[in-house]
Every structure is written in C-alpha cells, then in structure tokens.
Amino acid sequence: MDKIGKNNLLGYVGSVTNHIILILLLFFLTPACKGKVEAPAASPPVVVVIKIVPKDVPVGFEYVAQTQSSHLVNIQARVSGFLDRRLYTEGSVVKEGQVLFQIDPKPFQVQLDQAKAALAKQEAALETARVNLERTKPLTEQNALSQKDLDDATGQYQSAAAAVEQAKAQLEAAKLDLSYTTITTPVTGVSSSARQTEGTFINPENSLLTTVSVLSPMWVNFSISENELQKYRDQMAKGLLRPPLRNKTYEVEIILVDGSVYPHKGRMTFAEPSYNPQTGTFLIRASVQNPDGILRPNQYVRARLKGAVRPGAILVPQRAVQQGSKGHFVWVVGDDHKVEQRPVTVGGWHEHDWFIFEGLRNGDRVVVDGGLTLRPGTTVSIKPAEGVDSPVSSRPASPETGLVKLEK
Numbered sequence: 001m002d003k004i005g006k007n008n009l010l011g012y013v014g015s016v017t018n019h020i021i022l023i024l025l026l027f028f029l030t031p032a033c034k035g036k037v038e039a040p041a042a043s044p045p046v047v048v049v050i051k052i053v054p055k056d057v058p059v060g061f062e063y064v065a066q067t068q069s070s071h072l073v074n075i076q077a078r079v080s081g082f083l084d085r086r087l088y089t090e091g092s093v094v095k096e097g098q099v100l101f102q103i104d105p106k107p108f109q110v111q112l113d114q115a116k117a118a119l120a121k122q123e124a125a126l127e128t129a130r131v132n133l134e135r136t137k138p139l140t141e142q143n144a145l146s147q148k149d150l151d152d153a154t155g156q157y158q159s160a161a162a163a164v165e166q167a168k169a170q171l172e173a174a175k176l177d178l179s180y181t182t183i184t185t186p187v188t189g190v191s192s193s194a195r196q197t198e199g200t201f202i203n204p205e206n207s208l209l210t211t212v213s214v215l216s217p218m219w220v221n222f223s224i225s226e227n228e229l230q231k232y233r234d235q236m237a238k239g240l241l242r243p244p245l246r247n248k249t250y251e252v253e254i255i256l257v258d259g260s261v262y263p264h265k266g267r268m269t270f271a272e273p274s275y276n277p278q279t280g281t282f283l284i285r286a287s288v289q290n291p292d293g294i295l296r297p298n299q300y301v302r303a304r305l306k307g308a309v310r311p312g313a314i315l316v317p318q319r320a321v322q323q324g325s326k327g328h329f330v331w332v333v334g335d336d337h338k339v340e341q342r343p344v345t346v347g348g349w350h351e352h353d354w355f356i357f358e359g360l361r362n363g364d365r366v367v368v369d370g371g372l373t374l375r376p377g378t379t380v381s382i383k384p385a386e387g388v389d390s391p392v393s394s395r396p397a398s399p400e401t402g403l404v405k406l407e408k
Contacts, residue, residue, distance in 0.1 A: 045373065047339075047369065047371060049366060050385045051364070051384075060308075062255075068221055069297045073212045077180070077202045079203075080204070082201050091190070091191060097186075100210065101194075103183070108181055112174040118167045118170060118171075122160065126157070129157040129160040132153050133156070189212040189215055192211045215296070216291050220266060255302035266287055270284070310347075319368060319369070321354050
C-alpha cells in the first residue's frame with residue numbers, strides 16, 4: 001500500500017474513534033445531568049397527639065399483706081391432772097362456751113368433798129363458841145366469872161368465825177378447781193390441732209392444748225418503708241397528693257392470691273407509733289369483716305388502699321414518654337406545628353399511663369405515636385388520638401406502690 005493509502009486509512013480510523021468517544025461521553029454525562037433535577041419536597045411526618053387536660057385522679061396504693069386473727073386464744077389447762085378426752089373436731093369452728101377437753105375430775109371431786117366437810121366442822125365449832133360466849137356474858141356481869149373468862153370466850157368465837165370463812169374460801173377454791181377440769185373456749189372461732197393427747201399428764205406449765213382464732217373481724221397487716229413514707233409526705237406538701245378528709249380514712253380492698261377481689265372492704269384501724277429498727281418499716285393494720293371465713297390467719301394477700309386523690313393530675317400514655325441521656329422527655333407540638341423535646345418528671349403508673357409531676361401544663365399537645373424519628377424543630381402533621389383528648393382520669397383508683405394516711 002502506497003503512502004497516500006495509508007494516510008487515508010489512518011484518517012478514517014481516527015474519525016471513527018472520535019465518534020465512539022463522543023458517544024461514550026454523552027452516555028455517561030446524560031445521567032449526571034438528570035440527577036441535577038430537584039426531587040419534590042417530602043410531606044411532614046404524621047404524629048398522633050393528645051391535648052393535656054389536668055383532672056383529679058383517684059389513686060390506690062398496693063402492698064403485700066398478711067392476715068391475722070383479731071383475737072387468738074391459747075387454750076390452756078389451769079390445773080394439773082390426766083387428760084381424759086378431747087371433745088372437739090380439730091380444725092372445726094367452735095362456739096363460745098363449747099367444751100374442748102376434759103381432765104380427770106375425780107381427784108378434784110374428792111377435794112371438793114373434803115372442803116365441804118371441813119366447812120361443816122368449822123361451822124359446828126363456831127356454833128359452840130357462840131353458845132359459850134352467850135353464857136359467859138351474863139355470868140361476868142354477875143361477877144360469877146372473871147373478865148378474863150369473857151375475853152377467852154370472845155376470842156374463841158372470833159377464831160371460830162374466821163375458821164368458817166377460811167373453810168368457805170377453800171370450798172370455793174375446790175369448786176373452781178373442779179370446774180377447771182372442763183376446758184371450754186371463751187370465743188367463737190376456728191380451732192387448731194390438739195397439742196396434747198388423751199392420757200397425758202398436764203399442768204399449767206406445759207398446758208397449751210390448742211388455739212382458737214376469731215375469724216371475723218380479720219386483721220390485715222402490711223408495712224411501709226421509711227423512704228416511701230417520706231416520699232408521699234413530700235408529695236402531699238407539694239400538693240401532688242391529697243389524702244382522705246380528716247373525718248374519713250382509707251378504704252382497704254383485699255386482693256386474694258388468684259387476683260380476685262375480696263367482697264368485703266376494710267378500714268385502717270392502727271398504725272405503729274414507731275419504726276421497726278430491724279426492718280426500717282412502719283406497721284399498718286386494717287380490719288375487715290369475714291363472715292364466711294374466706295380469710296384465714298397467716299394468709300398472704302394484697303392490700304389496696306383507696307381514698308387518696310392526685311389533684312389536677314396530668315396523665316400521658318406510657319408510650320409517649322421516652323428516655324434520653326438527661327432523663328425522661330416527651331415531644332410537644334407547638335402552634336407552628338414544630339415539635340419541641342420537653343423534659344418531664346414522671347410519677348407512678350396509673351393503668352397504662354404515667355403521672356407527670358413537672359414539665360407539662362394545661363393545653364399542651366403531646367405526641368403519643370410517631371415520635372421515634374422526630375428531631376427538635378421538625379414540622380409535623382397532627383392527627384388527634386382516637387377517643388378522648390387525654391387519658392381517662394375518672395376511672396376507679398388504680399394501684400401505685402404504698403401510702404398511709406399521715407398528716408403533713
């Protein structure tokens with residue numbers, strides 16, 4: 001190929017190469033140009049809000065408690081002797097005056113007969129002394145007997161009279177000892193097992209035979225710690241908690257082990273005047289009627305105190321409260337639809353809500369759903385919560401942990 005042909009071929013190849021490079025540049029530059037087109041503005045996030053409306057909220061305070069008989073009687077022997085019979089069914093309800101045990105009465109019957117004979121003897125001696133004194137008096141007046149004779153007769157009469165009184169007392173003691181061989185219950189209640197078997201010799205030192213527990217009313221005991229009590233005192237001082245009026249007391253609701261509510265309500269009747277130094281707690285006692293014997297002594301239950309109120313309380317759903325490095329906070333929507341991160345001080349739970357002690361006020365709009373991705377200043381679209389504007393606060397009292405009625 002001559003020199004001119006080679007030049008033409010090289011020129012053709014260079015022209016084709018330039019076209020290919022231009023096509024590739026257009027291919028890669030076209031997406032870049034398209035990327036510069038602005039995307040449409042994103043719509044603001046939708047959040048569900050509630051409007052804060054403070055209300056008086058009844059609250060309850062719940063404690064682990066244990067039942068106790070209001071009157072526990074130890075049935076004991078008062079005299080020594082052999083136990084003849086047990087006359088009751090162990091574990092049954094016994095009535096006041098019912099015979100429970102019988103001690104062998106024969107030795108005591110013998111003592112009673114001896115006391116009767118001793119009294120008769122002393123009464124006979126008294127009669128002799130009386131007749132002798134009546135004879136001595138006129139003879140002394142006639143100087144037939146000396147004054148000493150009269151004094152001796154008077155002394156014998158007085159001694160015989162004292163002996164009669166002593167014999168009467170011994171007779172009463174013998175009757176009493178005989179009556180003690182029949183052991184009865186002084187109260188109506190449920191009996192325990194017999195601690196002594198028939199044929200055992202018993203005396204007042206080892207004489208616990210059984211116990212009888214009065215079932216109605218029943219006591220319900222629970223304790224509150226010193227720190228907890230101080231916390232509620234502070235809340236009362238700040239107006240965050242209002243106890244029952246002075247002429248009223250807390251109503252005590254008993255929750256059984258299966259979660260059911262005991263049908264009878266109790267009342268607080270006693271508060272220990274001092275703390276237990278070993279446990280650091282303060283004993284509280286309630287009294288509740290137990291006509292059907294559902295409650296038994298030493299049974300574990302929960303005691304719920306009702307009657308306190310949180311005045312002007314603010315409640316928000318638990319899901320609305322978040323926790324950051326500086327504590328709890330909620331998202332509050334302003335009039336300009338921008339959100340603000342508001343620190344709050346939370347109290348106890350009330351069903352599915354939190355009590356808010358500080359940080360919110362009447363009319364605030366709090367985000368309850370859709371707040372996990374928010375940032376301060378984010379503009380949002382508001383969707384009211386379904387139902388009511390704020391958590392229902394007119395429900396029955398919901399349990400918190402602990403409170404007793406103590407004045408500020």
